[in-house]
Amino acid sequence: MEQKRTINFGAGPAKLPQSVLLQAQQEFVKYSNSGISVLEMSHRSSDFSNIIEKTQCLLRELLNIPDNYKVMFLQGGGSGQFSAVPLNLIGLKGDRCADYLVTGTWSAKAAKEAEKYGKVNIVHPKLDRYTKIPDPSSWTLNPSASYVYYCSNETVHGVEYNFTPETNGVVLVSDMSSNFLSRPVDVSKFGLIFAGAQKNVGCAGVTVVIIREDLLGHSLKECPIVLDYKVQADMNSLYNTPPCFSIYIMGLVLQWIKNNGGSAVMETLNKQKSAMIYDIIDASNGFYVSVGGIRASLYNAVTLEDTEVLAAYMKEFLKEHQ
Ligand SMILES: *Cc1c(COP(=O)(O)O)cnc(C)c1O
Numbered sequence: 001m002e003q004k005r006t007i008n009f010g011a012g013p014a015k016l017p018q019s020v021l022l023q024a025q026q027e028f029v030k031y032s033n034s035g036i037s038v039l040e041m042s043h044r045s046s047d048f049s050n051i052i053e054k055t056q057c058l059l060r061e062l063l064n065i066p067d068n069y070k071v072m073f074l075q076g077g078g079s080g081q082f083s084a085v086p087l088n089l090i091g092l093k094g095d096r097c098a099d100y101l102v103t104g105t106w107s108a109k110a111a112k113e114a115e116k117y118g119k120v121n122i123v124h125p126k127l128d129r130y131t132k133i134p135d136p137s138s139w140t141l142n143p144s145a146s147y148v149y150y151c152s153n154e155t156v157h158g159v160e161y162n163f164t165p166e167t168n169g170v171v172l173v174s175d176m177s178s179n180f181l182s183r184p185v186d187v188s189k190f191g192l193i194f195a196g197a198q199k200n201v202g203c204a205g206v207t208v209v210i211i212r213e214d215l216l217g218h219s220l221k222e223c224p225i226v227l228d229y230k231v232q233a234d235m236n237s238l239y240n241t242p243p244c245f246s247i248y249i250m251g252l253v254l255q256w257i258k259n260n261g262g263s264a265v266m267e268t269l270n271k272q273k274s275a276m277i278y279d280i281i282d283a284s285n286g287f288y289v290s291v292g293g294i295r296a297s298l299y300n301a302v303t304l305e306d307t308e309v310l311a312a313y314m315k316e317f318l319k320e321h322q
């Protein structure tokens with residue numbers, strides 16, 4: 001039964017669809033015919049194998065992931081991938097160097113972490129403030145870089161790429177934690193995509209990594225085994241105990257996205273939601289600005305109706321205080 005709840009515009013962990021919460025509640029004590037909770041289940045049991053398999057199939061279907069890509073469900077969050085990416089990929093070419101686009105807090109953190117393992121080249125003139133994507137004509141990409149890294153949506157600063165960077169054949173890596181499955185994406189343009197689940201596709205604890213197969217097996221010798229993509233891909237993310245319950249929740253959310261029309265419909269709804277809010281910001285004569293102040297996130301599970309409530313409140317607040 002649907003319940004009236006507080007509308008959650010949190011930056012992450014974010015709102016989950018109520019139908020997902022209710023299904024999880026219903027199955028919480030006894031999952032299917034297993035007689036036990038997913039929380040108690042062996043990660044090697046047939047019930048859990050079905051859960052992880054189904055979750056992976058849904059993800060492949062929703063993002064149209066080509067067959068030569070592996071999908072992994074790892075721990076350590078998006079931030080864990082800031083280390084895992086260089087540990088696995090910076091050694092792809094002999095020079096151990098990588099190109100980074102630093103357009104906000106998250107990519108800045110990722111670049112800092114990569115510096116521990118190799119040479120990091122920031123490809124564009126340093127930005128004083130994170131308010132825009134530097135024009136590609138100002139980028140100096142290094143053709144012998146092992147990969148080019150960028151964060152497709154800088155969650156804190158609200159700066160999102162509306163294009164996929166051209167790297168002239170160099171492996172492209174993207175942190176899509178906050179816009180994952182908010183719109184369709186052409187996975188074949190990427191060497192690697194990662195995303196923490198707790199923004200758009202589930203709860204905290206699991207991070208999705210999608211990697212092209214030829215990039216497996218190049219990790220540095222100091223790479224921790226749980227972060228080694230080849231080990232995890234070969235073992236279907238079961239080298240050690242995976243975040244079972246988080247994977248289960250993600251499976252429910254992916255099914256919800258599928259039932260609601262998939263990534264294309266998510267994009268249409270997300271555009272309507274953001275237009276509703278940005279129209280008010282843009283018409284406010286500078287009363288509302290996008291950086292600083294209060295942040296409202298409109299992830300997939302936030303509905304049009306939720307957004308209308310926020311829009312009405314912003315209009316009211318503007319009228320009273322401008
Ligand atoms: C939230 C977020 C992260 C950090 O994720 P954790 O799972 O907390 O480590 C990284 N990148 C982006 C773009 C994010 O939005």
